[in-house]
Amino acid sequence: MALGPHAIFIVVAYAAAVLVVGALVAWVMLDHRTQRRRLAELEKRGQARRAGERGAGERGTEK
Amino acid sequence: MPLIDLANPSRFLALVGKMLPWLVAATLVALAAGLWQALFVAPDDYQQGATVKIMFVHVPSAWLAMAIWALMSIAALGTLAWRHPLADVAAKAAAPLGAGFTFLCLLTGSLWGRPMWGTYWVWDARLTSVLVMFLMYLGLIALWRTVEDPSRAGRAAAILTLVGAINLPIIKFSVDWWNTLHQPASVVRVGGPAIHPSILVPLLTMALALTLLFATLHLAAMRNEILRRRVRTMQMLAAQGASA
Numbered sequence: 139m140a141l142g143p144h145a146i147f148i149v150v151a152y153a154a155a156v157l158v159v160g161a162l163v164a165w166v167m168l169d170h171r172t173q174r175r176r177l178a179e180l181e182k183r184g185q186a187r188r189a190g191e192r193g194a195g196e197r198g199t200e201k
Numbered sequence: 202m203p204l205i206d207l208a209n210p211s212r213f214l215a216l217v218g219k220m221l222p223w224l225v226a227a228t229l230v231a232l233a234a235g236l237w238q239a240l241f242v243a244p245d246d247y248q249q250g251a252t253v254k255i256m257f258v259h260v261p262s263a264w265l266a267m268a269i270w271a272l273m274s275i276a277a278l279g280t281l282a283w284r285h286p287l288a289d290v291a292a293k294a295a296a297p298l299g300a301g302f303t304f305l306c307l308l309t310g311s312l313w314g315r316p317m318w319g320t321y322w323v324w325d326a327r328l329t330s331v332l333v334m335f336l337m338y339l340g341l342i343a344l345w346r347t348v349e350d351p352s353r354a355g356r357a358a359a360i361l362t363l364v365g366a367i368n369l370p371i372i373k374f375s376v377d378w379w380n381t382l383h384q385p386a387s388v389v390r391v392g393g394p395a396i397h398p399s400i401l402v403p404l405l406t407m408a409l410a411l412t413l414l415f416a417t418l419h420l421a422a423m424r425n426e427i428l429r430r431r432v433r434t435m436q437m438l439a440a441q442g443a444s445a
Binding site: 139140143151165174177185 | 240241245252254258259262297298301302304305312313315316414418424425428431435436438
């Protein structure tokens with residue numbers, strides 16, 4: 139693969155694409171991990187999901 | 202599953218859970234095929250040489266930047282007219298992805314412009330209108346982060362999105378309406394594509410790959426946003442319980 143006299147521009151363009159796509163993928167994955175952790179903490183404390191609903195800690199064996 | 206069922210966030214989350222592995226696999230296959238064609242199969246352009254390879258990232262990014270704003274505009278109508286519970290979630294999840302692809306479009310265009318035009322940037326109508334779209338993406342993200350109530354933020358963002366949609370035809374037709382350094386349309390044009398199939402096929406493959414990538418990331422980001430709102434509701438209920 140010969141990139142000619144302007145190789146640096148091509149390489150930087152593809153490197154930038156990898157960085158931008160990598161940043162978007164990392165943002166989505168880290169955000170998912172954060173929200174799952176927060177949700178798990180609240181459920182562990184027995185917090186209800188909706189007004190009028192019993193919390194998980196109050197539901198006993200109910201699934 | 203009827204479309205109306207997707208208005209239920211729990212059913213939507215279940216559907217996303219089933220779809221994501223397939224979308225990830227399709228994205229990886231399409232990206233591998235697209236990159237292989239772009240880097241090893243497509244010939245150099247007779248005028249631009251190997252720098253034409255930048256086009257395989259630049260053009261799909263530009264298409265996606267505009268398509269994502271169009272998608273957000275449809276979602277904005279869903280928020281304002283039908284108050285669909287997932288419309289605002291879809292728009293909010295799409296904005297950072299749209300900003301990312303617009304940034305990539307501007308950056309790769311600039312890197313392509315330097316060897317071909319002799320400059321990284323000119324204030325011509327196409328480049329300027331895309332820069333305006335990038336700034337509007339950032340404005341939308343800032344708006345969502347500033348207004349705490351998601352439904353109020355969603356309505357304000359929907360209005361701003363529809364105002365910003367005026368920019369879409371300006372971007373598309375800027376190269377026809379004004380004298381620009383940027384070349385006119387060569388794929389989506391009356392009379393069919395003006396690009397040779399040896400370059401057009403890799404370009405369309407990369408466009409498919411990046412579209413699949415967007416679909417994957419968008420569904421995953423929507424799932425995150427639904428979870429974030431669930432956490433917010435539970436935190437508010439916890440605060441109410443503590444103060445009662």
